[in-house]
Amino acid sequence: MNTVEAKYKSQRALTPVDVTTVQERVYQSLRLGLLKGEFLPGEQISIRGLAEVLGTSAMPVREAVARLIAERAIEQSGPRMLRIAPYVASDHENYIRVRMQLEGYAAERAASAPKNSVLIDALRRHNQAIAEALEVRDLDAALGGNQAFHFELYRAGGYPQLLDIISTLWLRTGPIVASARRDEALFGRIFDNGVRIHSDVIDAVARRDRAAARRAINLDIRSSHLSIRRFYKLTSGQEDRPSV
Amino acid sequence: MNTVEAKYKSQRALTPVDVTTVQERVYQSLRLGLLKGEFLPGEQISIRGLAEVLGTSAMPVREAVARLIAERAIEQSGPRMLRIAPYVASDHENYIRVRMQLEGYAAERAASAPKNSVLIDALRRHNQAIAEALEVRDLDAALGGNQAFHFELYRAGGYPQLLDIISTLWLRTGPIVASARRDEALFGRIFDNGVRIHSDVIDAVARRDRAAARRAINLDIRSSHLSIRRFYKLTSGQEDRPSV
DNA sequence: ATATTGGATGTGTGATCACATATCTAATAT
DNA sequence: ATATTAGATATGTGATCACACATCCAATAT
Incomplete structure (x- = not known):
């Protein structure tokens, strides 16, 4: 360590400032927006429009969009x-x-990990949060809780690289899932069902039953998918390239 | 169709021109370069430097790099x-x-696809090409043939979305695999072994044996990985963040 | 000898401008 | 009525410039 650096470090207690770049913050903002359902599938966007909303120029948005x-x-x-x-x-x-x-694989690994009591506690908490959010019809919170539950599980079983790929997949399907909020009844049913299946996931992890954990996660994915598919079949027409 | 458009279409026989954007061509060029081993793992790059080599300005390179x-x-x-x-x-x-x-899953699906005689012919041809390239010590051709073999298989079994993710993974590990060419003896051995395993893959697909196809592909991936790991262990030191 | 300084260089980043062109609307022609 | 045209508007794309700042290297001070 530098002597100058040492001197300042010992005397002052300055906290580091944010040095992230504007394009990085734009990217994170758009990413979060996609996962939270701020955008509709097929929605037209424009670089200049986003730049104005975000209070910056086109340049950082261009890179984030890329x-x-x-x-x-x-x-x-x-x-x-x-x-x-x-x-x-x-x-x-x-x-x-x-x-x-991929998520089935991650669930398998999470189930076979040693020392999973803290994981199970966390999963229970997330699932409880979803249930409570549904009680008061807070669909946003339910959506967030669901995401937290899944990624808590995958973080426990997956290495960063696997988690990264799964995140990308969630990003792609994020607007599709989130926009099903427009049918409140359906959306509620998806997550009511989800809470039950999540309990099975937790049980499987607690029993360290790899196969059961994979099955339960896959059931969760598939059953919510079926509901989503039905939602879009009812809402939009039969077009193959719909804008919504 | 427009009447004006129809008139010109019927009278002239003009072939469409390339309307792809510069940044798209830059991206494809860099992508190909990564897969062909034009770049070393950990190698420092600069936007302006790439722009000069590619004969364009910094702007398209910035987006491609993003x-x-x-x-x-x-x-x-x-x-x-x-x-x-x-x-x-x-x-x-x-x-x-x-x-x-993912590749094991794609191989499984390829093995269970109906009408796979053309697939098997193509796979045999690719594997033969690898073997012949190795005879004349053409490592570039062997590398390309290996890639062609794998993607022929995955294209048969995977839907575009799966293929896309697998491509991304190959892109990440491309420079790492390709730079093992520096040890010609090792590289030759990897692919000698690969040709044999590829035969097992082809046999499994021909027998429509899903499990065997997955096993064979996984063996191919793992065994080449072990050689690569050994290569890096010998070449570079023990650093955790080596520049090569 | 070693640590510090100061300037030069090269870097990604962000802003701005010019441009070709897709899209839309209204006027015009057939 | 329908098809075409013409103009206005908005878009991504590419080029260029200014800037803050790491990094390197030589000069200087301790």
């Missing part, structure tokens, strides 16, 4: 057209299959 | 520092695990 395009959360719908990834039934079905592979 | 950062092929090694993702033993091990899950 990253989100690479993650398939945003796509180019024409030569000079950007939009949130739309809901396409067959595409979404495929993502669900991949999610079942 | 996309590659999102895909974890390039990373920021400091406040104003970019580099190719370095080889980190534990990280690489994790990527291998994810690859085994």
